[in-house]
Amino acid sequence: MNQRSGSVVFDESFLSVRAKLLEISATLDRVDRAVERGDPLDENAVEQRERVDHAIRLLLSERSDRTENIQRLFSRRYRPNWRTDMAVS
């Protein structure tokens, strides 16, 4: 359905992608500077940071379903037998 070439899409998105990458890098730098000042991440923040690192690795994958995979990374797990576990008939 999308008739535009990858080059066109990339060209029109380049500045926006660049800006978003800079936002992420600046945020991670801000966190690291705070840690370097002697304020270590608590357990929750460590877990969040690990998931962000995982998401960045997903960005580097060669597949075209990165967004879906990152959404799943930030999602609670679905258990198929939830109705039995919760006793919802």
Add this chain to the structure above:
Amino acid sequence: MDYIDPHIHMVSRITDDYETLSRMGCVAVSEPAFWAGYDRGSVDGFRDYFRQLTEVEPKRAANYGIQLFCWLCINAKEAENVALSREVIAMIPEFLDHPNVLGIGEIGLNKNTKNESIIFLEHLELAIKYEQSILIHTPHLADKYQGTRMILDMLSDDSRIDRDRVLVDHVEEHTIGEVLDRGFWAGMTLYPVSKCTPERAVDMIEMYGPERLMANSAGDWGPSKPTAVPDLIFEMRRRGHSETLIRKIVYDNPIEFFSQSPNFNNHFQSR
């Protein structure tokens, strides 16, 4: 282009928004019952809210040439109060024959709890008993995937549910495929923070096609943009999509889905 916003909470918006929507081409909206920002204390609180949705808000909209339809329920956030939820569900039939009521909604899950699931199932019973269409809220952020799967389980386990009459809202990249594959309608919500952007919504249209797919603003009392559907129209035009395709998403599809509600067929006036 004329368009319909199939999910917006106009009781939370100022009158100027109606004027803006009208100027942008909005001809009709549908307003699901939702959380007011606080838990209501009694069934009469909901009765008053349903009067606002069925009597007051349609008149406010009509002043700007917009037809307002609505959906009735007790939302998932308040479903933890099971006793109150059951009182509200028992009261809803008082309003189902009102000319602007399209069905039961937005029912769903919030934190994916047992009580939310129980009340969701009892809403389904209500919809089945009164042959109503259903509009479903799926949870946000980390709860969305799990909650959407739970909702689809409950819907799919009941053979009495007519999937053509169920709209599953707030789909995103990780939930849209399963909703459409199982034969339900899907709604994409364009929201500044917790849902998706117009650009990502158009990506999903391009990936999944326009059948059984709609877009809405879900404008409410929180950070939201009531003119988000025109933003989607703009993005689709910018990418070179046809006016026919755009119209299918923002006008034809809502009408096709809503037309299964007798009140819509009897009262919607196309321009």
